[in-house]
Amino acid sequence: MIIPKPVSLVLHDGIFTLDADLKIVCDTSRQEIAFISDLLSQRLAAIAGLTAETIAPSERVLVRGNSPTVTLELGKLETSPNPEAYRLRVERHSVTVRANEPTGLFYAIQSLCKLLMSNDGGRTFVIPCLDIRDFPVFEWRGMLLDCCRHFISVDYIKHCIDCMAELKMNRLHLHLTDNEGWRLEIGKYPELTRTGAYAEDPGFYTQADIREIIRYAQERFVTVVPEVDVPGHALAALKSYPWLCCTGAPERNSGHQKDLFCAGNEQVVQFLLDVLDEVIELFPSTYIHLGGDEAPKERWKECEVCQEAIRKHGLGNEEGLQGYLLRTLSEHAARRGKKTIGWDEALECGIHQDMAIQWWRYRNKGEQPAIHALEQNHHVIASPNSLTYFSFPTEPDHHFKPERTSDLQKAYSAKYVPDGLTEEQRRRVLGAECCIWTEYLTEKEIDRMLFPRVLACAELMWSYPEQRDFSEFLTRVRLEQHRLERDGVVFGPYFSVME
Numbered sequence: 001m002i003i004p005k006p007v008s009l010v011l012h013d014g015i016f017t018l019d020a021d022l023k024i025v026c027d028t029s030r031q032e033i034a035f036i037s038d039l040l041s042q043r044l045a046a047i048a049g050l051t052a053e054t055i056a057p058s059e060r061v062l063v064r065g066n067s068p069t070v071t072l073e074l075g076k077l078e079t080s081p082n083p084e085a086y087r088l089r090v091e092r093h094s095v096t097v098r099a100n101e102p103t104g105l106f107y108a109i110q111s112l113c114k115l116l117m118s119n120d121g122g123r124t125f126v127i128p129c130l131d132i133r134d135f136p137v138f139e140w141r142g143m144l145l146d147c148c149r150h151f152i153s154v155d156y157i158k159h160c161i162d163c164m165a166e167l168k169m170n171r172l173h174l175h176l177t178d179n180e181g182w183r184l185e186i187g188k189y190p191e192l193t194r195t196g197a198y199a200e201d202p203g204f205y206t207q208a209d210i211r212e213i214i215r216y217a218q219e220r221f222v223t224v225v226p227e228v229d230v231p232g233h234a235l236a237a238l239k240s241y242p243w244l245c246c247t248g249a250p251e252r253n254s255g256h257q258k259d260l261f262c263a264g265n266e267q268v269v270q271f272l273l274d275v276l277d278e279v280i281e282l283f284p285s286t287y288i289h290l291g292g293d294e295a296p297k298e299r300w301k302e303c304e305v306c307q308e309a310i311r312k313h314g315l316g317n318e319e320g321l322q323g324y325l326l327r328t329l330s331e332h333a334a335r336r337g338k339k340t341i342g343w344d345e346a347l348e349c350g351i352h353q354d355m356a357i358q359w360w361r362y363r364n365k366g367e368q369p370a371i372h373a374l375e376q377n378h379h380v381i382a383s384p385n386s387l388t389y390f391s392f393p394t395e396p397d398h399h400f401k402p403e404r405t406s407d408l409q410k411a412y413s414a415k416y417v418p419d420g421l422t423e424e425q426r427r428r429v430l431g432a433e434c435c436i437w438t439e440y441l442t443e444k445e446i447d448r449m450l451f452p453r454v455l456a457c458a459e460l461m462w463s464y465p466e467q468r469d470f471s472e473f474l475t476r477v478r479l480e481q482h483r484l485e486r487d488g489v490v491f492g493p494y495f496s497v498m499e
């Protein structure tokens with residue numbers, strides 16, 4: 001019934017019937033709990049047309065006879081110390097939700113709303129009596145939105161946060177800078193958005209917009225993880241301040257962009273540190289993503305300043321210079337209590353020990369990038385491209401060859417943890433992220449790329465079943481589709497017709 005599938009669900013005889021007397025019992029003196037109970041009332045109103053009154057635990061004596069109650073309470077769970085764990089017990093006249101932390105209560109009400117059923121065309125709603133004990137396998141359950149290639153509005157980002165919360169996902173990774181656009185307002189360097197946000201599809205987020213996105217996400221227990229991509233994918237920044245690149249005259253080329261930040265230039269490094277300071281100030285996330293992917297080094301080979309820096313610091317070659325730049329930024333972040341993430345290419349250039357690696361090059365390299373990172377004691381976030389890039393279509397087209405397509409079944413078959421790891425290495429896999437890259441997508445088209453495949457990803461990130469029954473999963477996907485479409489979500493195809 002529920003996606004992602006709970007760790008344990010035991011059905012009992014009987015049903016709980018919602019009626020107009022329904023009361024939500026909880027201590028609303030904690031702001032997070034007040035928010036959760038409000039959200040539950042709103043959802044009950046939308047689904048079942050009921051107005052449930054919220055009362056304090058001390059007022060429970062006023063509840064008449066067998067009137068239905070939903071009680072939300074914090075307390076230590078014997079089954080799991082996990083801060084996201086919850087227990088949900090549905091009996092004939094009462095529903096009891098217990099969790100170690102408010103996050104667990106929030107996830108429990110997501111499950112509760114998915115259990116509501118009506119057999120009489122929506123006149124009455126019931127929940128079967130049951131007992132759920134649930135907690136996630138992975139702490140990092142993410143989604144990446146590329147806001148650069150096409151700009152994504154604040155409203156659509158909020159819609160994605162709502163969808164993530166329903167699926168118990170908790171990391172929204174915003175890819176904020178790239179060749180096609182610099183989308184984040186930086187106070188010290190206004191040209192980045194004055195010029196850089198207008199490179200192609202225009203638009204950017206003011207710092208006030210970002211604070212609004214973060215507030216909305218935090219209420220829903222989602223952490224917003226910013227990405228500022230260095231040293232490549234930087235053309236929008238280079239066009240804003242041409243002195244940032246080796247030649248002083250950045251140009252667009254086909255293939256991977258050749259112009260990149262001139263990492264040998266100390267002024268350029270200072271610029272990046274200044275940007276990082278504003279990013280750290282703005283985003284409460286412990287992790288800041290620094291990119292480190294797809295950075296051809298021709299320009300550095302021809303640049304006197306970069307070559308001099310390689311000699312001066314004994315870096316050996318251009319890869320060494322990239323490692324030096326990423327380490328400088330990671331150390332700066334570490335002094336401010338932050339950690340960094342890099343795409344898996346970053347591993348090849350000698351990075352800071354605390355940099356987590358986002359494994360993505362699955363189609364060409366299989367599990368090797370993840371295994372290498374784990375062998376070097378880095379943490380790993382799994383985004384194996386053919387399995388988690390939901391911007392890849394289900395059918396091949398003129399941009400995507402057949403090997404770069406994926407359907408629901410393929411997404412559900414993904415392995416985020418390579419075989420043959422030690423227990424310590426397994427623990428270093430923080431979790432996974434699905435990715436929406438927007439080279440060929442505008443925000444209007446994102447829903448139908450995400451759905452239904454994100455449902456597979458959400459389930460693997462939460463419960464990671466080793467034995468997967470795809471046809472059983474498919475039954476739950478159809479139910480979920482019905483619910484989500486009612487909320488305005490647009491679904492794309494389930495399967496490739498090529499197979």
Ligand SMILES: [Zn+2]
Nearest residue numbers: 246262303306
């Ligand atoms: Zn240079």
